[in-house]
Amino acid sequence: MKTNTTILTVLTYIVLFSSLAVLVNDINSFFQDRNESFYQWAKTASKDESWSTTKNALQWSYFFINSALFFLKGYLIYGFTYLLNILRELELGNYFSEKNIAAFKKMGSVCVYYVIATVIIRGVQIAINRDSLHLFSQFKQELTFLIPCGLAFYILAEVFYNAKNLKDENDLTV
Amino acid sequence: MGIIVNLDIMLAKHGMKSNELAEKIGITTANLSILKTGKAKAIRFSTLEAICEALDCQPGDILEYSEEK
Numbered sequence: 001m002k003t004n005t006t007i008l009t010v011l012t013y014i015v016l017f018s019s020l021a022v023l024v025n026d027i028n029s030f031f032q033d034r035n036e037s038f039y040q041w042a043k044t045a046s047k048d049e050s051w052s053t054t055k056n057a058l059q060w061s062y063f064f065i066n067s068a069l070f071f072l073k074g075y076l077i078y079g080f081t082y083l084l085n086i087l088r089e090l091e092l093g094n095y096f097s098e099k100n101i102a103a104f105k106k107m108g109s110v111c112v113y114y115v116i117a118t119v120i121i122r123g124v125q126i127a128i129n130r131d132s133l134h135l136f137s138q139f140k141q142e143l144t145f146l147i148p149c150g151l152a153f154y155i156l157a158e159v160f161y162n163a164k165n166l167k168d169e170n171d172l173t174v
Numbered sequence: 175m176g177i178i179v180n181l182d183i184m185l186a187k188h189g190m191k192s193n194e195l196a197e198k199i200g201i202t203t204a205n206l207s208i209l210k211t212g213k214a215k216a217i218r219f220s221t222l223e224a225i226c227e228a229l230d231c232q233p234g235d236i237l238e239y240s241e242e243k
Contacts, residue, residue, distance in 0.1 A: 172215040
């Protein structure tokens, strides 16, 4: 059991660090390559011009939307770090502890909040680009994977909550 | 209050100590303490039978129902 937990902990660390590396790489490429036009615009933009003029607003919205999406990806990775807390509790032999229940609930919440926030931000992005043809494909990953994932975590939290109650009752049966 | 456990009274009547009873009926002193303090959520028939046998009493001598909450 302990060997399995150790293997799972190592695998979780690998997955989390890989995800983090991918995110850092994405941020790096965003700031270095893909956003050159923004920098060009920022250099040439007139300071007297109001930020709310169409051209300026589009540039700023592009920058903020991408930054928000990066932030959300980081938030999702942070959510999955709760897996390490669960594995730590399993290693200690506390299978049905309050900490595990709380961790499952938090992971479920992170998944659901991520999807809601991403859908809103992408919706704004689509509205700005007027690119309604790719509406569903934009949300495919969130709707088909992360919503069921979040629900699964909520269900696991409920299962663990009931299991904890049963365990407590069993422990207090003389 | 619900169910009251009168194990202390029965132990005093028989001049027996908790650890002696725990040893006789084959449960740990920690579990006997849970039973004595009223923290227990359930009691097995086998445990009740062993207590009655060790203290030569009836289940009603050990357990009592009280309406006070």
